[in-house]
Amino acid sequence: MIQGRVEPGVSPILPANGAPRPERPGDPCLLVVFGATGDLTKRKLLPALFNLRSMGLLPAESAVVAVVRKPLDDEAFRVEATEAIGRFATGPVDPAAWADFRARLHAVSGDLGLAATYRELADRLAILDSQLGTRGNVLFYLATPPEVFAPIVARLGEAGLTRAGEDRWRRVVVEKPFGRDLESAVALNRDLRATLREDQIFRIDHYLGKETVQNLLVFRFANGIFEPIWNRRYIDHVQITVAEELGVEGRGGYYDRAGVVRDMIQNHIFQLLALVAMEPPSTLAGEAVRDEKVKVLHAIRPSPPERLLATAVRGQYGAGFAGDHALPAYQAEPNVAPGSRTETFAALRVDVENWRWAGVPFYVRSGKRLRRRDTRIVIQFRRPPLLLFRDAGLADVEPNRLEILVQPEEAFAVTMKAKIPGPAIRLQEVTMSFSYRDFGPIAQATGYERLLYDCTVGDPTLFHRADMVEAAWRVVAPVLDLWGSLPPRDFPNYAAGTAGPAAADELVARDGRRWIDP
Numbered sequence: 001m002i003q004g005r006v007e008p009g010v011s012p013i014l015p016a017n018g019a020p021r022p023e024r025p026g027d028p029c030l031l032v033v034f035g036a037t038g039d040l041t042k043r044k045l046l047p048a049l050f051n052l053r054s055m056g057l058l059p060a061e062s063a064v065v066a067v068v069r070k071p072l073d074d075e076a077f078r079v080e081a082t083e084a085i086g087r088f089a090t091g092p093v094d095p096a097a098w099a100d101f102r103a104r105l106h107a108v109s110g111d112l113g114l115a116a117t118y119r120e121l122a123d124r125l126a127i128l129d130s131q132l133g134t135r136g137n138v139l140f141y142l143a144t145p146p147e148v149f150a151p152i153v154a155r156l157g158e159a160g161l162t163r164a165g166e167d168r169w170r171r172v173v174v175e176k177p178f179g180r181d182l183e184s185a186v187a188l189n190r191d192l193r194a195t196l197r198e199d200q201i202f203r204i205d206h207y208l209g210k211e212t213v214q215n216l217l218v219f220r221f222a223n224g225i226f227e228p229i230w231n232r233r234y235i236d237h238v239q240i241t242v243a244e245e246l247g248v249e250g251r252g253g254y255y256d257r258a259g260v261v262r263d264m265i266q267n268h269i270f271q272l273l274a275l276v277a278m279e280p281p282s283t284l285a286g287e288a289v290r291d292e293k294v295k296v297l298h299a300i301r302p303s304p305p306e307r308l309l310a311t312a313v314r315g316q317y318g319a320g321f322a323g324d325h326a327l328p329a330y331q332a333e334p335n336v337a338p339g340s341r342t343e344t345f346a347a348l349r350v351d352v353e354n355w356r357w358a359g360v361p362f363y364v365r366s367g368k369r370l371r372r373r374d375t376r377i378v379i380q381f382r383r384p385p386l387l388l389f390r391d392a393g394l395a396d397v398e399p400n401r402l403e404i405l406v407q408p409e410e411a412f413a414v415t416m417k418a419k420i421p422g423p424a425i426r427l428q429e430v431t432m433s434f435s436y437r438d439f440g441p442i443a444q445a446t447g448y449e450r451l452l453y454d455c456t457v458g459d460p461t462l463f464h465r466a467d468m469v470e471a472a473w474r475v476v477a478p479v480l481d482l483w484g485s486l487p488p489r490d491f492p493n494y495a496a497g498t499a500g501p502a503a504a505d506e507l508v509a510r511d512g513r514r515w516i517d518p
């Protein structure tokens, strides 16, 4: 049995954003994975597809076709997949369920630059379609390095494989990174759209598959008490923190070319920011949510370089400790260039210039090798207008705040003041909180199930749209330009296992604020 199988009333595939949606299986389809010998496929995609099939959300009329460069037949791919499931399944594997799924795995191998490979793929898809009744629907998943996203899509187009019809769909999932700057993102979007319509492109962000992230919309728009105070009149500022305890974990080569702004802030953090700041959409279906999210990104004021010197902080970790355990410096990690100037930490002040948020700073920060793993959103409300408790020696009452915890704990908490029982007026901070654990056991999942399911039913809500990607790059471009032209003088400037560089504290302290940490 799959561990934590769906409890009555609690599904790992909750309807997105609270939108009522019957839990029907996805459409019959073939799932074609490019890069199927890679880490992502083994660690996430195969376990997620297996979970979906076990939950009945991937129909019997479905199969997976790996397209690989090395010689690999169906049986050899099935052996590799069985080994991967043995390592990365999210729960105990039911042998009958695995036998059913294993038989659905197929492989086509060849040079991905040659038209012949795509002709062979087309032939194989046609055979499987007629055997299984997949109605001509195909989902192509690009789990390859980004350099080959556009060439593969072009070849698929030339082979006629991306052509949708009245009663059949063709969709393509694109993995991040969506470019490494504005120019390359625009070029990638242009290249993809030379073959595909925008509604065929599913730019996937595994962060948006997390329950708490999806629940942000439920929290905001299904609870009437917060929306009236969700604005500049009542909110002082917002903090978004994505802190990682881990270092670059064998991905030094990739990370050294990226850095935290490209790896984390431009995509995941800006998506969280957009969910917090967006206006209520007119509906939770189709494009309405994405339309509102992109408006937030367009409303972020671009900062001139002289202002960025005060509103953008970068850092890189040096050697440090986690308890007694010594941690290496970033520059000593494998495949990181000696003397690297890549930032492993960044903190930014972001100003959303619209009617709701003018004057309310959003402070965002993210880093590697920090003290603890912690992703949280803090909404700090304004101070009470009168300090009535000054005479009781309480000149400075901390304002209320709402904290939305995304990982490792999934919860939300409101912090308030309460009087400690007794004759004197003494206040204490108390919290009202809810943890998603209180829902009872929630099925273990990879985080990709929900997103893959949405691809098979054609729901783009949780995926990046071209204009969102470009708008987010426009915001970080001045930061990257400035940092590119002004080499850091103080790297490494924080020790591994600490809270990050002191300059990040100074960034908020200049505005009379402080970071809220667990």
Ligand SMILES: NC(=O)c1ccc[n+]([C@@H]2O[C@H](COP(=O)([O-])OP(=O)(O)OC[C@H]3O[C@@H](n4cnc5c(N)ncnc54)[C@H](OP(=O)(O)O)[C@@H]3O)[C@@H](O)[C@H]2O)c1
Binding pocket: 034, 035, 036, 037, 038, 039, 040, 041, 043, 044, 068, 069, 070, 112, 142, 143, 144, 145, 146, 148, 175, 176, 177
């Ligand atoms: N791993 C994750 O958790 C994760 C998370 C988020 C996003 N991503 C993104 O997902 C993609 C795949 O990541 P990964 O970690 O699985 O990488 P990986 O382990 O390096 O695997 C890359 C895969 O792409 C294939 N490939 C490499 N160069 C190719 C080329 N020139 N033409 C065609 N295929 C080629 C490889 O095939 P060979 O075996 O033939 O070399 C392999 O199957 C990347 O875009 C990455 O940014 C990964």
